[in-house]
Amino acid sequence: MHVSTSILHAGEDREEYAGAVNPPIYHASLFTFPSMQAFLDRHQPSEKRYTYSRDANPTVRVLEQKMARLENADGCVATASGMGAITAAILSMLNAGDHALAVDSCYGPTRRFLDTMARRWGIETTFFPPTADDLSPWLRPNTRLVYLESPGSHSFHLQDLARLSAQARAHGAVTIADNSWATPLYQQPHQLGVDIVVHSGTKYIAGHSDLLLGLITANEPLLAQIRTVAIALGATLGPAEAYLALRGLRTLPLRLRQHEAHAQSVARWLEDHPKIKRVLYPGLPSFPRYELGRRQMSGYSSLFSIELQPPATPQQRHRFVDSLNLFSIGVSWGGYESLIIPLLTPDADVRALHGRLGLNDDCFRLCIGLEDAEDLIADLAQALTLYETSVA
Template identity: 40%
Template sequence: MKTATELIHRPRAAEANMINPPIHRGSTVLFKNFEDLTRANAGTYEGILYGTDRLPAQRSFEEALCALEGGRLTRAFQSGLAAILGTFYAFTKAGDHILLCDNAYGPGQLFCRDVLSRFGVTFNCVPANVGADIVDYLKPNTRLILLESPGSNSLEIQDIPAVAAVAKARGILTALDNTWATPLYLDPFRHGVDLSIHSVSKYISGHSDILLGAVTATDRCAEALDHYCRVTETYAQPEDCHLALRGLKTLPVRLKQHEQSALEIARWLELHPAVGQVIHPALPCHPEHALWKRDFTGSTGLFSFTLKQEPEPSKLAAFIDSLRLFGIGYSWGGYHSLVTAARHHRALPSRYDGRTLVRLSIGLEDPEDLKADLEQGLARLY
């Protein structure tokens, strides 16, 4: 069966001949009898113990994502950030050192700086386009490397197999935030990564109506992830898991449209006189285009561009505020197009330092309408 078919036909609803699975809410799950309770107390009961033991919608979503990723075990978290933080907690201990790719989701870096440091875990950033040179940043106590490829603002791509090979040879774990590509357009495990992280809030759910995260582990990491989630009783809301499961079923068709529309708009922007550089990994001008072509099987709807001249703040505001079809807001990956813009700066020197990056999340509107909206907006810049 092809992936799109499999996503639609698994899992099947077990109750009431409904095509969609039911949603259960609640804390208490009743045991059939005292013997089951006794088993639960002894840790040998196989059913669901309690609401925090992951209700059916959560389990179904985790199983579906795990199958799509080709991993051993998936666990859902209350948000993408919670999935990143859960990975840090589950796989590090006092005295360990973490390497974070400099373009990884910013709050993860803040968490390392302000919280993990209090528990004796240190961190450093590595360049956003790091590859085998990651070896120069390793310390004897480096335990975990977090990549995000492409990074969700400046879209640098890492040489994932090269980093994973260096890490593997030294017993270091590699985690990848795979939110941009989704499992459909990048298979992290094929490239040697141990843990695949998603903000399910983006493409997988696809409608900007939930916050949810997930971590999928290979054999090597499955037990530790499961154990961490058990002892912390990590769980996600059943309604959110239900919507995420629904999102998975339409992910292949949505992604194709996001990809096609974003590429059309990116190519059009490349020719626009007000635009400097269009930063989209599937364009040949992208500095790591060759890596994208080698490792990814598609591109999605999030990309950025610089402007030919740095705009006056008031002109930039006039451009952004004039857009009628692009909402001004954080997050991405939904059906509604979004825009953000900011001066780029990072912990390490990077190629767009000091430049304004306009970031577009191309939704499912007709690309002709989106281009017309951008055209009238860009005309207000100079």
């Protein structure tokens, strides 16, 4: 079955909810039982009953089943945010005394979690360069986890998912990959050998900047381990968010095609502009490791970074951003609206990281939304003209 069909039909059983086209929001913390025997039998695999919404909820279950189908995994655990998915996945795989490897370009809060809380619990993490194709220099006898994120969300570095997951497996370590940028429509990490896939569904999957959502997909027996930890942490998803996420998910293929087409137009236009030094977009042939991206992804979403030239003063950077009319200033991405953020930061550790990733104070991250691409280009053109006159 094609993906656009699975998105609409997987996990749906309309007869279960009076023929309603959309699964209703089961606004219930609790499910009751008609008899003591039914209660005692509730854990039998043949019983399709629900007990308590922290463990499972019918609306959430539809979303999980669709997502499992899209990522080609045995199952999915939906969580209250992307970070809920990431921390539950990591914690379900590691014990005190274990060592983890994580890509240096991973999402900042993921890095902070590994570097601070996980460290306090006796888990040590080494961050390896995102261009590494061989993990041998960093693998230790107790390395149990390799954490990947391809593309990253600031510098967009790619990792060879098949190669690194094969090496991790040979070492006895599991791999987790954050697939938020590409979505299951454009990248299938499980098919490339990755054990666990995590998503900030808050981004393209929900698609409307109106909810937080995390998703974890895996095969058994890892899936059961992950579900136990996610339930214990209590960070599972509520039914109202699941309903909104389902609503977003149904149009993901359409939205993503449009995001991609617009991002390609805007990125190509920016690449030719004299005031733009670099466009860091995995969809451009000029992008480092473009061929790897073509091999392991079937399309590109719409988040990328640019670098202005010549180097700007703080006032010029403010002028460029503040003169944009169609790009809101905001940290998230994947909604229908276009966004921009400066990548400059006063944080010394993040500045050092940015130095390693080739980013600097003249870099900005753009998310290309569903506005008309010509309008977005016209908006960027007038802001760059103002920037140009201010640097002249």
